[in-house]
Amino acid sequence: MEVSRRIVLHFPPKITGQPVVYRLVKDFGLTFNLLKASVSPGEEGLMVLELSGDQENYDKGIKYLTETGVRIQSLSQDVVRDESRCTHCGACIAICPTEAFSLEPKTSKVLFDHNKCVVCGLCVKACPPRAMILHF
Amino acid sequence: MAKTIAEINEKIRKGKAVVVTAEEVLDIAQAKGLSRAAEEIDVVTTGTFGPMCGSGAFFNIGHSRPRIKLGGGKVYLNDVPVYTGIAAVDFFLGATALPDDDPRNKFYPGEFNYGGGHVIEELVAGKDVRLTATAFGTDCYPRRKLETLINIKDINEAILFNIRNAYQNYNVAVNLSDKVIYTYMGVLKPNLGNAHYSTAGQLSPLFNDPYYKTIGVGTKIFLGGGVGHVAWHGTQHNPAAKRGENGVPREGAGTLAVIGDLKQMKPEWLVGTSMLGYGCTLTVGIGVPIPILTEEILRYTTVSDAGIFAPIVDYSEAYSQRKPDIVGEVSYAELRSGRIKIKGKDVPTGSLSSYSKAVEIAGILKKWIEQGEFLLTEPVTPLPGVESGITFKPLKERPIGE
Numbered sequence: 001m002e003v004s005r006r007i008v009l010h011f012p013p014k015i016t017g018q019p020v021v022y023r024l025v026k027d028f029g030l031t032f033n034l035l036k037a038s039v040s041p042g043e044e045g046l047m048v049l050e051l052s053g054d055q056e057n058y059d060k061g062i063k064y065l066t067e068t069g070v071r072i073q074s075l076s077q078d079v080v081r082d083e084s085r086c087t088h089c090g091a092c093i094a095i096c097p098t099e100a101f102s103l104e105p106k107t108s109k110v111l112f113d114h115n116k117c118v119v120c121g122l123c124v125k126a127c128p129p130r131a132m133i134l135h136f
Numbered sequence: 137m138a139k140t141i142a143e144i145n146e147k148i149r150k151g152k153a154v155v156v157t158a159e160e161v162l163d164i165a166q167a168k169g170l171s172r173a174a175e176e177i178d179v180v181t182t183g184t185f186g187p188m189c190g191s192g193a194f195f196n197i198g199h200s201r202p203r204i205k206l207g208g209g210k211v212y213l214n215d216v217p218v219y220t221g222i223a224a225v226d227f228f229l230g231a232t233a234l235p236d237d238d239p240r241n242k243f244y245p246g247e248f249n250y251g252g253g254h255v256i257e258e259l260v261a262g263k264d265v266r267l268t269a270t271a272f273g274t275d276c277y278p279r280r281k282l283e284t285l286i287n288i289k290d291i292n293e294a295i296l297f298n299i300r301n302a303y304q305n306y307n308v309a310v311n312l313s314d315k316v317i318y319t320y321m322g323v324l325k326p327n328l329g330n331a332h333y334s335t336a337g338q339l340s341p342l343f344n345d346p347y348y349k350t351i352g353v354g355t356k357i358f359l360g361g362g363v364g365h366v367a368w369h370g371t372q373h374n375p376a377a378k379r380g381e382n383g384v385p386r387e388g389a390g391t392l393a394v395i396g397d398l399k400q401m402k403p404e405w406l407v408g409t410s411m412l413g414y415g416c417t418l419t420v421g422i423g424v425p426i427p428i429l430t431e432e433i434l435r436y437t438t439v440s441d442a443g444i445f446a447p448i449v450d451y452s453e454a455y456s457q458r459k460p461d462i463v464g465e466v467s468y469a470e471l472r473s474g475r476i477k478i479k480g481k482d483v484p485t486g487s488l489s490s491y492s493k494a495v496e497i498a499g500i501l502k503k504w505i506e507q508g509e510f511l512l513t514e515p516v517t518p519l520p521g522v523e524s525g526i527t528f529k530p531l532k533e534r535p536i537g538e
Contacts, residue, residue, distance in 0.1 A: 016469055087185065087407060087419060090487040091322045093474070094330030105473055108491040125322045128187060128409040128488065129419065 004052035006035070006075035011045035015018040015069050021047075029053055036118045048075060048118065077119045078135045081112050085131035092123040093131065141427050144178045145511045155505045157296045157498035158339045158426075165438045168301020174434040179505055179512065181359070182341040183423040183497030186334050186489025187409045189320070190300030190371060190391075191418040192230040193256055193398050194210040195291040197267065199225055204279035209271035213255045213286075219516065224372055225276060227501060228297075229255060231418035245318040251416025254408030256296075260360070261403035294398035296360060296406070300370035302422050304342030304390040307376070307459040308333045308466055308485075310478065313452035321486055324451055329480055331448065331485045336494035337468035338443040340391045341424035344437045346383040347522065348375070350426050352515025358423030358501045361405035363510070364396025366424075369426065369519045374528035383436065386445045386465065388528075394422065405497075421493065426522055427512050441468035448478060458530065 012022070016039050017063045024030045030053035039045035051058065065072060080095045087109045100116035101123070104108075147153040154177050156164060165173040195218075205224045211216070215235040219228040230486065240246050257264055264285040273280045288294050309321035311477050311511035317324045320330045345351050354367040370391025377389035405421035425518045428434045448463040449455050463478060470476050471485050506508035520526045 017147070058375075085407075087490045088488040089186070089490045090485075091332065092486070092500075094325070094332070094484040094486040097321055103472070108495065114325045122323075125245075128411060129407050130249065130410055 001055045002052065003055050003058050004050060005058075006050045008073040009045075009047040009049070009065065010071040010073070011039065012069050013042050013044055016017070016041055016045040018068070020065065020068060020070065021049075021063065022053070024061045028057040028060050028064065029133065030113065032058060033115055048117065065096075071117070075119065077115050079119050079121065079124065079133060080114075082131045082133055085129045086106055086110065087129050087131075089128065091128050092126060095122050095126045121122050137163055137245060138472055139178070139428065140429050141429070141512050141514050143480070144427050147178055148505055148508055150510055151368055151506070151508050152411070153505060155179045155181060155502045157410050157495070157500065157502055158344050159495060161324060161434070161437050162338070165178065165434070166290040170431055170438070171436055173323070173502055174428055174431040177434060178377060179429045179502075180344060180426045180428060180434070180437040181423060181495040181498040181501040181505070182339055182344050182426065183337040183421070183499075183501065184302055184340045184489060185405070185421045185493035185497060186336070186419060187411070187417045188301045188420045189232050189417045191256075191296070191298040191420055192228055192252065194226060194293065194295045194297055196226045197286055198290075198292050200279060200284075202279045203277045204269065204271050204282050205274055205277035206269055206282075209269055209270040211267065212537055213252070213265050213267055214258070214397050215266075215268075216252050216255050218252070221449055223330055232415050234416060235455060240536040244416075245413025247412065248410045248414065248416045251408070251410075253416050253418030256398070257403050257406055257408040259294065260398060260406050263287065288399055294400045295395065296364065296401065297367065297393075297395045298420065299393050300385075300391045302370070302371060302424075303335065303393050303421055304340070304346070305385045305388055305444070306334050307388065307449040307455070308446050308471065309451045309455070310448055310463060311452045312450040312463070317452050318411070320411050320414045320417075321451060322486065323412055323503045328481050328483050330443050331466075331471070331478065331483045332488060333446060333468070333471045333485065334488035335446075335468070336489055336491055337472065338492045339491070341422060343384060343390070343439055343444055344435055345424075345426055346379070346385065348390060348438075348519040349433055349436070349516070350429065351392070351424055354516035356510070356513040357425070358403065358421065358497055358504075359394055360394040360398070360421055361402030361469055362400035363392050363398055365513075365517075366392050366515075367395040368393040369460065372528055374524060375520055375522045375524060376527045380443070381444060382439060382443050386446050387447050392422075392519075407420045421497050423497040425501060425505060425510070425512055436440055441472055446469045446471070
């Protein structure tokens with residue numbers, strides 16, 4: 001069974017030099033979508049990613065991460081759009097730091113690419129009809 | 137070939153009127169030429185959907201027993217104050233009104249999650265609204281306190297009366313400072329981080345009738361999902377604005393005051409709106425039909441986004457200090473492409489008005505006319521034009537003497 005989860009990885013300083021994500025891909029056949037990363041040598045690193053693959057391999061990958069010393073949290077927040085309130089104005093487009101919003105040229109509707117969202121929350125209060133909602 | 141509104145209405149009644157939107161007319165005129173297009177097309181429909189602070193509604197809630205004189209008293213709807221300085225049980229709710237206990241910008245930037253615009257949206261949606269009132273009591277109106285739920289379907293009148301809507305062109309707002317600013321044009325990021333505009337461009341009503349040759353007092357329109365009328369020219373109406381060769385203003389120009397029965401409007405076209413750090417307002421949907429009486433009138437409706445220009449204004453300094461400087465001019469075609477160049481910098485754009493909703497409004501109005509449900513009206517009197525000499529004056533402050 002295929003699974004896909006958004007997780008937050010905390011790297012202790014001693015392993016920030018290791019190719020951890022590479023191993024997830026190579027040894028366990030998982031795919032990842034990097035949502036946010038802050039990794040500097042000698043400091044605790046943070047990575048938010050969407051990890052996908054076969055359930056068995058996913059579990060093995062998580063076990064590998066834990067054994068390496070990576071602390072794992074599930075992404076506890078999520079930004080969603082209340083489609084009934086969105087007026088497709090576009091006040092969010094240029095506010096979003098990761099370009100998760102775009103204007104669809106044909107329909108002039110504002111598209112929200114959830115995969116690009118890093119849950120910073122800037123759009124939530126900048127949205128005039130308050131259609132963007134932060135879920136905990 | 138000149139047609140009259142009466143002739144067009146006759147075709148509408150028979151279901152034979154040719155109606156197209158201000159977007160569709162572009163291809164038709166291109167393919168058939170202006171003259172043939174003007175012969176064939178009877179009506180061009182326009183639309184716009186954006187935050188319009190000059191909005192509000194009058195209410196008459198009926199008389200309680202014993203009677204209370206709300207006029208001169210204090211009245212709140214869901215804690216939002218209304219204006220009571222009129223007759224006993226009439227009052228006016230403005231779109232930007234805020235609850236007394238809203239922290240405003242005390243915690244900057246204020247969120248402004250609920251205000252007059254939101255109350256209007258909830259009333260139109262058929263929700264009960266809490267009315268709380270205090271009055272001073274008179275011999276004929278003895279009551280001093282009233283607390284009750286009200287519903288739009290039970291009260292005598294609910295009349296949307298927006299004193300300034302549908303601005304003919306508007307500034308493109310940018311921020312040249314090094315701090316984020318929170319404006320009625322949205323959140324503006326520092327150092328030209330973004331550019332925000334707010335009109336439906338080629339679909340917007342007054343861009344399609346730049347000299348107000350068909351739109352006048354009395355014109356029947358789509359308003360908030362129902363039917364309304366142009367009541368007057370809007371406040372700050374400025375026909376003398378700078379215009380391009382096509383007659384289209386290159387800055388804020390004409391405006392409309394509009395009126396209509398709130399009871400037949402719909403909440404998806406009157407949306408309570410919050411501008412971070414600025415305040416509350418109401419996003420209003422308006423659509424105006426333009427009767428194609430002559431080829432000249434048709435030609436005006438063929439204006440496209442590439443031919444409409446707006447001034448780029450710095451809201452960190454030039455706007456707030458009322459300086460005339462502009463950063464440049466840009467076309468709506470460029471704005472709608474998602475990125476514009478300002479001072480050599482690639483700047484992402486965003487809009488406060490919804491183009492897709494404007495398309496929808498023009499489409500709904502087109503359907504109403506095609507189905508014979510919506511007849512056109514002859515204006516009672518025209519809006520003041522270029523020849524009126526009306527200009528948009530700043531306030532001249534004068535000291536108040538002894």
